[in-house]
Amino acid sequence: MSTSPVLPPALRLADVHKSFGKTAIIRGVDLDLIEGERHALIGPNGAGKSTLFNLISGRLHATAGTIQLRGADITRATPQAINRMGLARSFQVTNLFHRMTVFENLRCGALWSRGVGYTFWRRVDTLREANARADEVLEAIGLTRRRAVVAGELTYAEQRALEIGVTIACGAGVILLDEPTAGMSRSESDAAVALIKKVTIGKTLILVEHDMDVVFGIADRVSVLVYGEVIATGTPDAIHANIRVQEAYLGTDLAKGIDKELTGA
Amino acid sequence: MKPGTSLIAAALALICLLALPYVFTQGFALSLLCQMGIATIFALSYNMLLGQTGLLSFGHAVYFGLGAFCAMHVLRWAGGTGIGGAWAVVLLPLIGGLGGLLAGLILGVVTTRRAGTIFAMISLGVGEMVASIAPMFPALFGGEAGLSANRVFGAPLFGITFGPQRQVYFLIVAWALVAAWGMRALTRTPLGRMANAVRDNPERAQFVGYNPQMVRLLMLALSGFFAGIAGGLSAINYEIVTGETLGANTSALVLLMAFIGGVGQFYGPIIGAVLVTFLQTALSQYTHAWLFYFGLFFLFMVLNAPGGIASLIQLHRDPWRQGLLRWIWPQYALAALPVALTLAGLIGVVELIYRIAGGVEAGETSWKLFGQAIDATRWQPWALALLLLAAGGAWLEKTWSGVAWQWQMVLLATARGNDR
Numbered sequence: 001m002s003t004s005p006v007l008p009p010a011l012r013l014a015d016v017h018k019s020f021g022k023t024a025i026i027r028g029v030d031l032d033l034i035e036g037e038r039h040a041l042i043g044p045n046g047a048g049k050s051t052l053f054n055l056i057s058g059r060l061h062a063t064a065g066t067i068q069l070r071g072a073d074i075t076r077a078t079p080q081a082i083n084r085m086g087l088a089r090s091f092q093v094t095n096l097f098h099r100m101t102v103f104e105n106l107r108c109g110a111l112w113s114r115g116v117g118y119t120f121w122r123r124v125d126t127l128r129e130a131n132a133r134a135d136e137v138l139e140a141i142g143l144t145r146r147r148a149v150v151a152g153e154l155t156y157a158e159q160r161a162l163e164i165g166v167t168i169a170c171g172a173g174v175i176l177l178d179e180p181t182a183g184m185s186r187s188e189s190d191a192a193v194a195l196i197k198k199v200t201i202g203k204t205l206i207l208v209e210h211d212m213d214v215v216f217g218i219a220d221r222v223s224v225l226v227y228g229e230v231i232a233t234g235t236p237d238a239i240h241a242n243i244r245v246q247e248a249y250l251g252t253d254l255a256k257g258i259d260k261e262l263t264g265a
Numbered sequence: 266m267k268p269g270t271s272l273i274a275a276a277l278a279l280i281c282l283l284a285l286p287y288v289f290t291q292g293f294a295l296s297l298l299c300q301m302g303i304a305t306i307f308a309l310s311y312n313m314l315l316g317q318t319g320l321l322s323f324g325h326a327v328y329f330g331l332g333a334f335c336a337m338h339v340l341r342w343a344g345g346t347g348i349g350g351a352w353a354v355v356l357l358p359l360i361g362g363l364g365g366l367l368a369g370l371i372l373g374v375v376t377t378r379r380a381g382t383i384f385a386m387i388s389l390g391v392g393e394m395v396a397s398i399a400p401m402f403p404a405l406f407g408g409e410a411g412l413s414a415n416r417v418f419g420a421p422l423f424g425i426t427f428g429p430q431r432q433v434y435f436l437i438v439a440w441a442l443v444a445a446w447g448m449r450a451l452t453r454t455p456l457g458r459m460a461n462a463v464r465d466n467p468e469r470a471q472f473v474g475y476n477p478q479m480v481r482l483l484m485l486a487l488s489g490f491f492a493g494i495a496g497g498l499s500a501i502n503y504e505i506v507t508g509e510t511l512g513a514n515t516s517a518l519v520l521l522m523a524f525i526g527g528v529g530q531f532y533g534p535i536i537g538a539v540l541v542t543f544l545q546t547a548l549s550q551y552t553h554a555w556l557f558y559f560g561l562f563f564l565f566m567v568l569n570a571p572g573g574i575a576s577l578i579q580l581h582r583d584p585w586r587q588g589l590l591r592w593i594w595p596q597y598a599l600a601a602l603p604v605a606l607t608l609a610g611l612i613g614v615v616e617l618i619y620r621i622a623g624g625v626e627a628g629e630t631s632w633k634l635f636g637q638a639i640d641a642t643r644w645q646p647w648a649l650a651l652l653l654l655a656a657g658g659a660w661l662e663k664t665w666s667g668v669a670w671q672w673q674m675v676l677l678a679t680a681r682g683n684d685r
């Protein structure tokens with residue numbers, strides 16, 4: 001990486017809070033993502049992982065604190081504005097254009113970044129760059145043979161692959177994947193890990209994941225989110241050791257919960 | 266279809282369109298054809314919202330009506346000054362289109378913030394608002410009498426004055442072809458595709474960089490443009506525009522056209538526009554109960570073919586390509602007679618009820634059918650109609666299960682053929 005020291009982090013969360021009414025879900029999260037790293041976010045159910053993703057991607061807005069994308073403030077930006085600035089996300093529950101074909105889904109993902117905007121005076125088939133990009137991603141996610149199939153008719157694993165495809169089609173530098181392997185069999189999940197590694201080369205990745213094999217297979221660093229706070233960040237091995245330390249302070253119940261997460265039991 | 270085949274089909278269709286006014290020379294048929302052409306543009310423009318962007322509008326008449334009024338004002342002004350002559354009439358629908366476009370841009374800012382039920386409700390509110398404002402400004406909307414003008418003025422164009430209805434028909438055909446081509450082309454642009462994306466999943470559209478509200482607004486404005494073209498043509502065709510044009514009746518009619526024809530296919534609304542216009546105009550010549558029949562038909566379509574007539578055509582397409590329809594034709598033929606008997610019974614009962622209830626003319630209970638006098642106060646016609654309905658219905662139910670069974674077979678065979 002030719003990252004110069006003055007370059008801001010790919011993503012910076014500073015003292016981010018989110019409350020729904022009186023219930024505080026995110027309680028002061030600080031997190032820096034280094035350009036080009038693959039970062040996993042783990043933690044028990046209800047820790048606020050998905051909420052944090054929603055805050056970063058603009059689906060929700062933080063109650064307090066700031067979020068910066070490569071030094072630019074995106075705390076109050078709309079999802080489309082954040083996407084145009086180079087951040088893309090996938091969804092835990094498959095979120096596709098279900099009546100459109102696989103290829104159309106990918107092309108929709110690629111259109112804005114190719115500067116097409118709301119054009120209604122040019123045929124979409126003549127936009128060489130967007131079509132080439134869609135075909136490129138189509139091949140990368142291994143759905144070339146399913147090109148003309150309507151997204152709603154794909155198998156679950158294929159839909160998950162397309163979900164990742166639509167996310168990366170715009171070529172964003174920062175990618176958020178929300179449980180990309182949820183509900184997959186072992187072999188499907190292995191294929192998904194290989195796919196994620198392949199398509200995020202040179203990108204900054206942050207993913208929420210419950211499957212520890214996936215986390216250890218992909219992540220350079222891991223952050224542990226518990227009750228809306230990041231209690232530890234480090235390499236996967238360091239985090240694994242750190243949890244033992246936390247045990248002493250947090251009590252066994254919580255530590256067991258986290259340990260369960262980490263061992264994938 | 267090979268490109269050559271579709272070219273031949275297009276040429277044949279064009280020849281048919283041009284020959285129609287020489288086949289149907291009566292004034293009634295000709296004005297019906299003109300109405301169908303206008304309705305086609307209007308229904309296609311409606312489907313840009315419903316079928317392509319997923320917006321259910323209850324107020325699309327606003328753009329049709331405002332386009333018509335814009336065109337009417339220009340027609341009156343041009344007629345008064347003699348400017349343009351027949352040329353002005355040719356280009357007048359464009360004025361209507363610009364009026365619809367502008368109205369769509371302004372009203373769309375309010376209506377397109379939300380989709381789904383909220384959009385439907387707001388469109389209803391905005392439609393009623395515009396329709397109720399119209400009578401307050403007689404100078405703009407002509408009050409109760411509406412605005413009228415004469416489409417024949419100034420210099421003719423290559424001998425065309427647009428006086429004869431047939432010349433207006435050709436103008437409508439020309440504009441309908443241009444508008445349909447434009448709307449078809451629009452579905453294949455980035456905006457058209459993102460409209461589909463916003464229809465399917467507005468949230469995901471945001472996360473690929475698009476503002477769904479902007480997509481909806483642009484689609485509404487462009488849809489208003491084409492609706493305005495239809496409105497402009499109606500101003501030329503009828504030489505009068507009234508405030509009613511803006512109202513809920515017109516909005517409901519275009520919804521029915523698009524829905525009956527089928528919103529899932531581009532050509533669906535064309536079928537719907539032609540059919541509904543025909544039913545509305547021709548059926549009302551034969552029976553006072555036409556609106557009732559129309560309602561029954563709509564109910565039947567909603568319950569049995571929610572994708573409209575176009576979806577039925579699509580259903581037959583793949584089996585037809587594989588030559589599998591020959592298995593279904595005999596079943597259809599077997600069902601034809603019971604269908605006819607049931608319909609005859611149903612129509613008989615409806616007509617008798619209408620006579621008894623005084624829906625036709627008070628005290629007028631008998632009429633002639635095939636030279637035979639029928640009196641609704643006697644029991645024989647009732648018995649016959651009810652017998653037809655009951656026997657036909659029972660027979661139909663039996664034969665229809667055969668049709669359904671055969672369809673299962675054909676669809677299975679088609680799926681196997683498609684996989685190959």
